[in-house]
Amino acid sequence: MRPFASIALLPVLLAAGAHAAPPQDYRIDPVHSQITFCVDHDGFSTACGRLRVAAGWLHFDRDDWSRSSVVADIDLGSADMGDAEWDKAVRGKTFLDAGRAPLAHFESTSVRRDDDAHGELRGTLSLRGIDREVAIPFRVNRVGITAFGLHTIAGFSGNLALARRDFGMTAFGKSVGAEVQVRLEIEAILDSRAPETYRMHEAAHDAATQQ
Numbered sequence: 001m002r003p004f005a006s007i008a009l010l011p012v013l014l015a016a017g018a019h020a021a022p023p024q025d026y027r028i029d030p031v032h033s034q035i036t037f038c039v040d041h042d043g044f045s046t047a048c049g050r051l052r053v054a055a056g057w058l059h060f061d062r063d064d065w066s067r068s069s070v071v072a073d074i075d076l077g078s079a080d081m082g083d084a085e086w087d088k089a090v091r092g093k094t095f096l097d098a099g100r101a102p103l104a105h106f107e108s109t110s111v112r113r114d115d116d117a118h119g120e121l122r123g124t125l126s127l128r129g130i131d132r133e134v135a136i137p138f139r140v141n142r143v144g145i146t147a148f149g150l151h152t153i154a155g156f157s158g159n160l161a162l163a164r165r166d167f168g169m170t171a172f173g174k175s176v177g178a179e180v181q182v183r184l185e186i187e188a189i190l191d192s193r194a195p196e197t198y199r200m201h202e203a204a205h206d207a208a209t210q211q
Contacts, residue, residue: 024060024061024062025057025058025190025192025193025194025195026059026060026188026190027057027188027189027194028053028056028186028187029187029188029189033053033184033185033187033188034050034185035051036049038183039176039177039180040176041175042174042175047081048081049081049090051074051076051079051080052074053073053186054074054075054205055073055197056071056198057072057195057197058071058154058194060154060188065111065112065113066110066113068108068111069108070106070108070111070121071105072106073104074106075102076097076101076102077102079091079096095164095169096169100129101127101129102209103205104125104126105126106125106126106134107124108122109122109123109124109133110123117139118140120135120136120138121135122135122136123136128167132166134162136158136160136184137158138156138157138158139156139157140156141155141157143155151189152190153189153190154188155186155187155188156185156186156187156188158183158184158186159182159183160184161180161182162179162182163178163179164178164179
C-alpha cells in the first residue's frame, strides 16, 4: 500500500478500534458474590442460610443479551445456617448431601431481555445428582469500574423458588417448607481468561474427586 493511502486510512482504523466491542467475558468473584436461601421452619419462622459460589464465569453481551451465558459451581459444603449442628444437618444426606456431590452446577441455556435492566435467565441446575430446568428473573445492577479503578465489574441480582422435592429432599415434610426461596447477588470481574480459569477449576475438582 502506498504511504499516502496508509495515512488516509489511519483515522478510519482508529475510529473502528474505538468503537470495537470490549471483551465481554467475566469471572465470578466469590468474595463479593453470595447465594442466600430461605425456607419455612414449621410455621414459626423463615430459616435462612448462605452458600458460596465456588467458581464460575459469564459472557455478557450488553447489546444482545440473547448471546449471553453463565456457568457456575456452588459449594454445598459451605452451607452456613449460623449454627454448627444446623450446618451439619443441612449439608448432610437428608438435605444437600454435600459429602456425595459437593458442588451444585448451573449452566444457562438462554437469556431473555425484558427492559434495560431486567431479564430472565434459563438453564439447568444440577443438585444431588438431579438435573432440573430453572428460570431466574434477574436485574443488571451496574456495569462499571470500581471506585479504585482496579477492575471493571458487572453486578447482578436474581431470585428463584425451588421445590426441594424436585431434588430428592423429601424428609421432614411437616416441619420444613416444601419450597425454598433463593436469592443471588453476583459480582463478576471483566477477565478475558475467565473461561480458561473456570476450566482449570473444573479439572482440579474432577482430579480431586477421582482420588
